[in-house]
Amino acid sequence: MYERLKIFESPRTLIALSLALIFVITVSHFATDTIEIAFHNVYRRLYYLPILIGSFAYGLRGGSLIALLVSLAYIPHAFFSAHHDPAPTIDKVLEILLYVVVGALTGWLVDRERAVKHKLEDSLIERQSMEAQLIRAGKLSALGEMLAGVAHEIRNPLASIKGSAEALATEFKEEHPKYRMSQVLLIEIERLTRLVAKFLLFARNTETQRTEINLNEIVEQTVEFGEMIDNSIFTVRTSETPVLVRADHDQIKQVLLNLVLNAIRATKDVKFPMVEIMCGKKTFHSETRAFISVRDNGGGIRPDFADRIFDPFVTTEETGTGLGLSISHMIMDNHGGYMEVESTDVDTVFWVIFEAPNEA
Incomplete structure (x- = not known):
């Protein structure tokens, strides 16, 4: 029953109903004798x-x-009809004027109500987004403090282990079996050193050195690096005019580079890989913002990962740390911006959204 009634929510259906009613009422006017004043008043x-x-x-x-x-x-x-409405002429003229006034006034009120409703919906979405960011910020702050302590405790003994391993490696010639074992040890120690460095970067609230930068140039510089890995998969669409924002050049480049590398890894098994990078200005939640987007056709993100993709240690890669997107999200928070992700079964797009752009 409810599904049948939903058809009347369609504007086209309502207009068709209006036209049908006009036809029925008009025919009733002509079909009713002129002496039936009460009926004509009702029809009017x-x-x-x-x-x-x-x-x-x-x-x-x-x-x-x-x-x-x-x-x-x-x-x-x-x-004009011989079978005309018997009401006085002044009544009929005023009735026609009222038709126009009621139609215009009611329509204006409906438009106003819908505008207010849309504004409230946008405000609600923005509030929910802010609440989610505050919750994430609280989690990241607590996690950052813990990681800082763990990283500092690991870094000092790790440096001693690395020094000892390097000293041991010099005791063996290249053809000695233990030489290869010492190299594996050094490689793993270096990997742990990088991991500790990531922990410290995540925990440290690095101050941003903001200057006016052109996002078009950031995109072009990052794509040049990406094309060194694979120059056949990139499509770049930058704005015809400079997209100027106040931001830390190196940190924004780090965010974009992380997204580009993720996209390259996501498309490595795709027959026809594609990574599309866009830059420009767009309306997000009723506000014009500068943005960079990175889209890939690597098959999308699993639904159970999509809602927490920016949380620490969430990764779809076997060898990943799950900190890259968290650090990127934290950088954008520090810049007064944010990141969003949209994913389907075919592709994924990450949006890097900045504050309102400066005028060129």
Whole structure:
């Protein structure tokens, strides 16, 4: 039953209903004898029904259009037909004027109500986004303090282990079996050193050195590096005019480079890999922002990962640390911006969204 009623939510259905009512009411006018004054008065009032329906369908446009059609349908019967409405002329003229006023006023009120509703919906979405960012910031702050302590405790003994391993490696010649074992040891120690460095970077709230930068140039510089890995998969669409924001050049480049490397890894098993990078200005949640987007056709992100993709240690890679996107998200938080992700079964797009752009 409910599904059947939902058809009347369609604006086109409401307009069709309005036109049908105009036809029925007009035919009733002509079919009713002129001595039946009460019936003609009722029919004249019934014209307001399609006007109201038209207003609910398309607002001011719908209300005004249906009011005009009602007037055109009623005027011949009111003034020119031999089988005319018996009401006084002044009543009929005022009724036609009221059709137009009611249609325009009701349509305007509907448009205003919808505008307020959309504004409230946007505010609610923005509030939910801010709440999610505050919750994530609290988690990251607590986790950062823990990681800082762990990293400092590991770094000093790790440096001693690295020095000892390097000293041991010099005791063996290259052809000695233990030489290869010492190299594996050094490689693993270096990997642990990089991991500790990432922990410290995540824990440290690095101050941003903001200057006016052109996002087009950041994109071009990062793509040059990406093309060294694979120069056949990139599509770049930058703005024709400079996209200027106040940001830390190196940190923003780090964010974009991380997304590009992730995209390259995501498309490594795709037959026809594609990485599209865009830069420009766009409206996000009713506000114009500068943005960079990175899209790849690597098959999308699993739904269970999508909602927590920016949380620490969340990764789809066997050898990944799960800190790259968390650090990128933290950098954008420090810049007053944010990051969003959209994913389907085919592709994934990451949005890097900045504060309102500076005018070039």
